Amino acid sequence: xxxxxxxxxxxxxxxxxxxxxxxxxxxxxxxxxxxxxxxxxxxxxxxxxxxxxxxxxxxxxxxxxxxxxxxxxxxxxxxxxxxxxxxxxxxxxxxxxxxxxxxxxxxxxxxxxxxxxxxxxxxxxxxxxxxxxxxxxxxxxxxxxxxxxxxxxxxx
Amino acid sequence: xxxxxxxxxxxxxxxxxxxxxxxxxxxxxxxxxxxxxxxxxxxxxxxxxxxxxxxxxxxxxxxxxxxxxxxxxxxxxxxxxxxxxxxxxxxxxxxxxxxxxxxxxxxxxxxxxxxxxxxxxxxxxx
Numbered sequence: 114x115x116x117x118x119x120x121x122x123x124x125x126x127x128x129x130x131x132x133x134x135x136x137x138x139x140x141x142x143x144x145x146x147x148x149x150x151x152x153x154x155x156x157x158x159x160x161x162x163x164x165x166x167x168x169x170x171x172x173x174x175x176x177x178x179x180x181x182x183x184x185x186x187x188x189x190x191x192x193x194x195x196x197x198x199x200x201x202x203x204x205x206x207x208x209x210x211x212x213x214x215x216x217x218x219x220x221x222x223x224x225x226x227x228x229x230x231x232x233x234x235x236x237x238x239x240x241x242x243x244x245x246x247x248x249x250x251x252x253x254x255x256x257x258x259x260x261x262x263x264x265x266x267x268x269x
Numbered sequence: 270x271x272x273x274x275x276x277x278x279x280x281x282x283x284x285x286x287x288x289x290x291x292x293x294x295x296x297x298x299x300x301x302x303x304x305x306x307x308x309x310x311x312x313x314x315x316x317x318x319x320x321x322x323x324x325x326x327x328x329x330x331x332x333x334x335x336x337x338x339x340x341x342x343x344x345x346x347x348x349x350x351x352x353x354x355x356x357x358x359x360x361x362x363x364x365x366x367x368x369x370x371x372x373x374x375x376x377x378x379x380x381x382x383x384x385x386x387x388x389x390x391x392x393x394x395x
Contacts, residue, residue, distance in 0.1 A: 254336060255333065
């Protein structure tokens with residue numbers, strides 16, 4: 114069963130698989146609801162209903178990520194395109210899975226570069242980017258980077 | 270000893286060359302790959318990855334690099350691959366939190382393959 118931070122990860126995987134070089138995600142949590150937006154510059158060959166299970170242009174056995182997002186958000190999701198950018202937006206009840214921001218975001222930033230995630234919750238804002246992680250030697254793919262990554266997230 | 274065909278020899282050489290490259294990624298001798306496709310995420314691969322990352326950091330295993338890849342279906346997920354100069358490629362299946370702890374302490378730290386977690390990798394055609 115996917116939690117909310119898993120849905121963000123699914124969305125970022127989707128962007129990476131579309132060849133996106135720039136992925137900007139935002140998570141806004143307010144009054145028990147989470148609104149997640151992901152915008153990227155990937156190249157998609159979208160089917161007529163990208164949220165249908167198995168709907169994909171990526172090959173057999175794929176195309177479940179957007180379906181899961183559709184299910185978990187009870188249909189409160191949309192995918193729009195324009196000016197070379199694709200935006201995926203969905204809403205779901207907050208399940209607390211972003212409370213540990215480091216655990217939620219470590220797999221996201223392990224997906225590659227060009228990623229920015231902004232989390233707005235309880236009046237606070239955490240903004241993390243691949244560029245910042247490079248700058249602070251905090252790419253979480255080895256012991257020292259993981260240590261720096263966790264310290265950075267706690268300090269934001 | 271049975272003779273190998275030319276194509277079999279090519280395959281072995283190609284595989285060993287790939288393994289050699291994996292032995293020194295960014296100066297790290299041990300490469301851990303966690304499958305993070307949709308089926309892996311659904312099976313708990315995020316917790317698996319975070320557990321491995323936590324333990325590698327706590328134990329200070331500076332020779333280990335951790336990366337992620339896509340779906341490992343139809344294998345029992347979460348799937349974790351470990352490449353090391355001593356053992357080559359070892360694939361583990363159904364790697365929950367407890368299994369992740371064991372892989373780090375027994376294989377990554379102590380260099381012993383965790384036999385009861387090891388799987389033979391299957392492709393979609395099998």
